[in-house]
Amino acid sequence: MKQDLKSSGFFVNKDKSIWQPTKKLIWLGFVWDLNTHTLEIPSEKIQRFKNDINSLHSVSPTARQLAKITGKIISFMPSLGNICRIMSRNMLMLISTSRYWDEQILLTSNAISEINFWHTNCELLPSKTLFSNNFLPDKIVYTDASSFAAAGYTVETFKKVVHKMWTFEEKQKSSTYRELKAVLITLNSLMKYFHSRLVKIYTDNQNVVRIITAGSMNAELQVLAIEIFNLCVQNNISIEVDWVPREENKIADFYSKIFDFDDWQISDIHFKYFNNLWGPFTCDVFADFNNNKVPMFFSPHWCPGTGGVDAFAYDWSLYNCWIVPPIRRRFQFSYWKDLQSIQNPSLRDFASKLPNIAEASKSKNTVKKYSYAFKRFSVWCSNYDLCPLPASVITVAVYLSFLIQSEVSSSVLNGAFYGIKWEHDLNLYSNVFTSDFLSIVLEGGVRLLSKPVNKKEPITHDIIKRVIDKFGLSTNLADLRICCLVLLSYARFLRYSELSHLKASNLRFYDSHVEITIVSSKTDVYRQGNVVVIAKTNSDLCPVAMLKRYLEAANISISSDEFIFRAISFLKSRNSHILCKANKPLSYTRARELLLSTLSEVGCKKEQFGLHSLRSGGVSEAAHNRIPERLLKSHGRWKTDLAKDGYIKENLKNRLSVSKSLNL
Numbered sequence: 001m002k003q004d005l006k007s008s009g010f011f012v013n014k015d016k017s018i019w020q021p022t023k024k025l026i027w028l029g030f031v032w033d034l035n036t037h038t039l040e041i042p043s044e045k046i047q048r049f050k051n052d053i054n055s056l057h058s059v060s061p062t063a064r065q066l067a068k069i070t071g072k073i074i075s076f077m078p079s080l081g082n083i084c085r086i087m088s089r090n091m092l093m094l095i096s097t098s099r100y101w102d103e104q105i106l107l108t109s110n111a112i113s114e115i116n117f118w119h120t121n122c123e124l125l126p127s128k129t130l131f132s133n134n135f136l137p138d139k140i141v142y143t144d145a146s147s148f149a150a151a152g153y154t155v156e157t158f159k160k161v162v163h164k165m166w167t168f169e170e171k172q173k174s175s176t177y178r179e180l181k182a183v184l185i186t187l188n189s190l191m192k193y194f195h196s197r198l199v200k201i202y203t204d205n206q207n208v209v210r211i212i213t214a215g216s217m218n219a220e221l222q223v224l225a226i227e228i229f230n231l232c233v234q235n236n237i238s239i240e241v242d243w244v245p246r247e248e249n250k251i252a253d254f255y256s257k258i259f260d261f262d263d264w265q266i267s268d269i270h271f272k273y274f275n276n277l278w279g280p281f282t283c284d285v286f287a288d289f290n291n292n293k294v295p296m297f298f299s300p301h302w303c304p305g306t307g308g309v310d311a312f313a314y315d316w317s318l319y320n321c322w323i324v325p326p327i328r329r330r331f332q333f334s335y336w337k338d339l340q341s342i343q344n345p346s347l348r349d350f351a352s353k354l355p356n357i358a359e360a361s362k363s364k365n366t367v368k369k370y371s372y373a374f375k376r377f378s379v380w381c382s383n384y385d386l387c388p389l390p391a392s393v394i395t396v397a398v399y400l401s402f403l404i405q406s407e408v409s410s411s412v413l414n415g416a417f418y419g420i421k422w423e424h425d426l427n428l429y430s431n432v433f434t435s436d437f438l439s440i441v442l443e444g445g446v447r448l449l450s451k452p453v454n455k456k457e458p459i460t461h462d463i464i465k466r467v468i469d470k471f472g473l474s475t476n477l478a479d480l481r482i483c484c485l486v487l488l489s490y491a492r493f494l495r496y497s498e499l500s501h502l503k504a505s506n507l508r509f510y511d512s513h514v515e516i517t518i519v520s521s522k523t524d525v526y527r528q529g530n531v532v533v534i535a536k537t538n539s540d541l542c543p544v545a546m547l548k549r550y551l552e553a554a555n556i557s558i559s560s561d562e563f564i565f566r567a568i569s570f571l572k573s574r575n576s577h578i579l580c581k582a583n584k585p586l587s588y589t590r591a592r593e594l595l596l597s598t599l600s601e602v603g604c605k606k607e608q609f610g611l612h613s614l615r616s617g618g619v620s621e622a623a624h625n626r627i628p629e630r631l632l633k634s635h636g637r638w639k640t641d642l643a644k645d646g647y648i649k650e651n652l653k654n655r656l657s658v659s660k661s662l663n664l
Contacts, residue, residue: 030079038127039079046123053119061105063098066091073118079127082213086229087114089215089222096217110222137200137240139193143186144204144252145178147171148379151255152186154193160309162189163301164289165260168383173220179205180224182256183212183241187231188304196236203241204249212241259375260300264382265291266324274322283319285311293322358426373419388420390429396420397441404445413445456610458649459599459617464490466602468541477553477568477577482598484550485565485591487543489614491534492516493636493647496611500585504551504560512536514544530637554579565591616647623648 002019005012018025023034031040049072056065070091077084090110098105107115143152143162148171152162164185170178183201187194203209216222232239246253271293275281284297289304296319298311308314342348359367374388377399381388386395399420403413421433467486471479489499498518508515518530536544556562556579567580567590588611595614596606619636629641638644 037130039130040127041076041079049122050119053115056115062102063095063105064101066105067095080125081128085214086225087117089217090114093217135198138197139199141186141199142202142249142252143182144249144256145182146256148259149256150178150182150185151252152182153252153255160190161255161301162186162303163255163258164303176205176207177221179203179208180211180221183208184224184228185304187228189302191235194237198238201239201241202244202249204244204246206243209241209243281320281322283321285321285323286325369415370419370422373415374423377416377420389423389427393435393437396438400441400445404448410446410449413449417442456613457608458620459609459613461621463604464541467598470602472540480550480553481565482594484546486614487546490618491543492532493615493618495615496588496591500565502564504556504558504562504564507558514547619647620649624651624654
């Protein structure tokens with residue numbers, strides 16, 4: 001080998017060459033040990049590093065000296081892993097604030113802690129293995145956070161659900177802070193189940209994955225990252241954190257949006273009184289992390305410090321119990337409790353369905369809107385120790401005044417009023433809203449908050465023609481999709497919610513027209529379905545011809561249940577677009593982006609238009625062409641002239657015709 005190298009013209013460095021087989025060598029600044037399959041830091045390198053740290057104690061360090069320390073820590077990453085990034089962030093923050101390299105730096109307590117950590121542990125930390133071990137996780141966890149709660153759950157037959165309401169201070173934090181805190185809370189709550197385990201954590205926040213792995217330059221986020229790191233080290237927990245799309249994290253998202261109306265507590269003064277009278281209490285039976293009065297407590301969900309979930313699953317005789325029973329907010333107040341006294345099994349079955357029947361009186365979106373409005377009202381009441389259900393007339397009036405002075409929109413004010421009213425109606429507390437005073441306050445608020453309506457402009461026939469002239473002759477699936485979307489919505493006065501949920505099986509083609517079945521619509525409250533028609537015009541702007549071209553290009557079968565308008569992807573191998581396999585309708589946001597981009601390309605000011613501009617443009621054009629009012633209402637499925645007229649924009653010629661008819 002030596003001779004071959006020399007004869008090839010190479011100069012051999014004898015000091016750096018190893019000619020005998022070995023299982024342990026120093027190369028690239030690390031010890032490669034094939035006996036233990038580890039990548040270790042040489043002892044002399046560790047000693048030089050500790051000497052550099054010791055030198056910091058004798059002088060006020062400069063940014064250059066501190067950067068030398070952090071640089072060496074980062075260089076340890078191939079051997080020690082991401083701990084090098086997590087446990088150097090505070091030093092990096094100090095370096096980033098210095099104005100020049102030789103500026104002296106005042107070390108913070110956090111930076112000193114990091115320096116001491118490395119001085120103590122740099123020789124004790126385990127080295128990484130040379131070969132990756134792909135172990136299956138012992139536990140799989142999903143976490144999420146909403147604006148008012150954190151949640152997580154384990155993937156197992158009897159999943160453990162973690163839930164914690166945010167404090168007022170935590171609510172003010174960033175979404176990344178709350179998502180990161182949700183991971184910490186979940187680990188802390190299930191610590192004894194995760195001990196000495198490999199835990200896989202899924203979150204829908206990409207920043208959380210990065211921060212847990214590498215720390216953060218944001219001080220409060222770094223504190224959380226350190227807490228997670230320390231918790232895992234102390235309990236021998238190994239974690240892997242991965243990002244998942246929000247669509248795959250729906251269960252954790254659902255739990256994070258559960259509002260715990262029982263998250264309240266007896267004042268400390270009253271607790272001390274009863275504790276002196278009957279105590280000392282050793283267990284708070286119905287509590288959680290935020291409101292427990294003694295260290296031992298049972299909670300409705302897993303949370304940090306809980307002794308167990310579901311107090312009724314434990315023996316209370318072992319403790320001197322402090323018991324404050326939970327107050328259920330819904331369908332357990334007022335006359336609904338009479339349903340529980342029904343003894344006849346058949347009648348009980350009928351009675352149990354009443355809450356669902358009552359909710360079905362409104363659409364799902366309306367119920368969701370009202371529920372959210374009432375939750376906001378409940379949170380506001382809890383801040384002032386007021387009862388949200390049943391609320392007094394004064395409580396509701398003051399809340400409406402609070403919203404008015406917060407300058408919310410009139411729609412938010414109306415939503416709050418009717419959301420609170422809806423909850424009271426469901427619980428048979430309707431007498432609260434019989435007061436004319438609340439109606440007067442609402443009317444006054446609407447008048448004060450109302451602003452001029454800034455409607456989007458209708459898309460005219462000329463704009464439609466420009467779009468089809470530019471994109472209609474293309475064979476590109478993306479171009480055909482936007483042309484088809486524009487023509488169908490314009491010709492049939494379709495709302496986007498109706499258009500997006502059209503399936504191929506809803507279409508039936510005839511020689512003179514196409515028949516479209518609209519399964520559900522905003523105006524079809526009882527879901528009877530509507531069958532609408534669009535005429536074949538045999539022109540360049542024919543919506544029926546464009547629909548056929550699009551279906552053929554998208555390879556959609558007429559008999560299938562595929563949504564017509566879906567996301568598309570570009571295949572480089574074919575140099576063409578295809579529909580995505582996921583059978584999900586194109587989102588409102590994406591459709592709006594596509595429409596505005598198209599309008600911009602044909603010379604329109606896109607800020608003047610929206611998806612509703614197609615519906616208003618179609619009906620405005622039909623009105624200008626003197627189509628009878630009855631047909632306009634039927635074509636657009638409007639119940640009243642008032643609703644229809646809100647979409648029509650009269651052209652200048654028609655507006656001038658009124659004054660011209662006066663023979664002046």
